Amino acid sequence: MNLISEKNLIHTIHEIVKRDGFVIIPEWGAFFLQPTAARWDAQKQIFYAPGYQLLFNARIKNNDGVLAIQLSKKFKCSYLDALQEISTYIVRWNAQLYQWGNVKLDQLGLFVLQKDVIRFESIWQANVFPEYFGLQNLTLNDYSNDRGVFFSYPTLTASKHFSTVVKTLVLVPLALTLALLPSKINNYRLNQGQSASIVQKIKLHQFIDNPQDISNSIDTLTNFKVALQMNSKEQIKNEESVKKEEKTTVGNEENKSINQKEIISSPQHKYFVIVGSFANEKQVNDFLASLKAINVDGLVLNSDGKRRVALGSYENRTDAQHALDEFKTKNPSYSGWVLNW
Incomplete structure (x- = not known):
């Protein structure tokens, strides 16, 4: 044992x-x-x-x-x-x-x-x-990498309640945001290279096929770029609103004096190479000064309360686009588009 x-x-x-x-x-x-x-x-x-x-x-x-x-x-x-x-x-x-x-x-x-x-x-x-x-x-149990985002919306019993909710939750905050945006962005500044990269990402040249339908969008983007370039320590006082007229004036501007040439809208529109769109004369003057520094004389178009700076006018879109491409090749930090007036 x-x-x-x-x-x-x-x-x-x-x-x-x-x-x-x-x-x-x-x-x-x-x-x-x-x-x-x-x-x-x-x-x-x-x-x-x-x-x-x-x-x-x-x-x-x-x-x-x-x-x-x-x-x-x-x-x-x-x-x-x-x-x-x-x-x-x-x-x-x-x-x-x-x-x-x-x-x-x-x-x-x-x-x-x-x-x-x-x-x-x-x-x-x-x-x-x-x-x-x-x-x-x-x-670990088997799992899936698929991820989805789901949104839920409140169910409203009556259509009038839906209209009230939309106005309160969407339209009011949107209006306040748009009202405060110009005063916020004036306090920031980007150098020339950074502003150029912003414009390149926006790719404004892709919109030239239909400039009239998206002119408001392009003006907004241009205002955003110029506002970032400004180094204003004080808020620029709001100028008196310009009454919307059916007339469009074109002229050469230096400092604050503008020799205006009035053009009555006619069936024969011209093609302008626009390189800037602004809300007040100070912004226009600063932008014209930057163009002057590179030996470029700009034209100023005043229409519907907006001040657009153009390189010149052309009889057809082909010539205008060729001028724009040549300008952007020599000055890549600037953006532009062709506008038919």
Whole structure:
């Protein structure tokens, strides 16, 4: 009758390897622990917690006495009796290994004999160690990367309520925003390169195919660019509103004196190369001064309360577009478009 059962032997091996990280089974091999870092398996969608991996080396077989001493103390037997009990199980394990090609030891792993070499596959549970208490492997459920944004709107019982909500929640804030925008942007300044990049992103030249329908949009964008270029520390006082007239005046402007030439709207419209649109004379003067610095004389068109600065007038769109392209090639920081008046 064996003094030490196989279960008790394996349990003692567990105790020593957890305590010392290393244990030798005489004439069988050595178990030792190797720390493993946390890792993520993207294919299996599993997060593996940190722990220890139990490894086996069949070449280390020399008895160091640690396992036999532990068994003799634990089961109240002599050192030689403990060695004899270990040897008995080693003979049994070797017989199974060479007869069946493998032997499985509970709580340790599977030993497989391949070409006279013992291969070990561990079934060690890593989370039995105190320093990794509470850390477990985590498997994520399948998920989709598709993301959608959904908007919900209140259901109104009567159409008159819908009209009131739209006016209150949409039109009023929009009107306030548009009213405050000009006073806000005058406090900022961009250098020439930055303003050029803004204009390039806007790509005003894409709108030349239909200038009349989008003239208001282009004027707004141009005003935004010029307002950013200004370095006004004080708010420019609002000038008196200009009455909308059906007449359009064209003239050369220097400083504040404008020699105006009045043109009555007629069936024969001309094509103007517009490079700026402003709300007051100070902005026009500053812009004309910047054009003067590059040896360009601008024309000023006054219509419907807007002041547009043009390079010149042409009889057809082809000539006007050619002049605009040539101007933008020489002066890439400026934007422009063709307008038919």
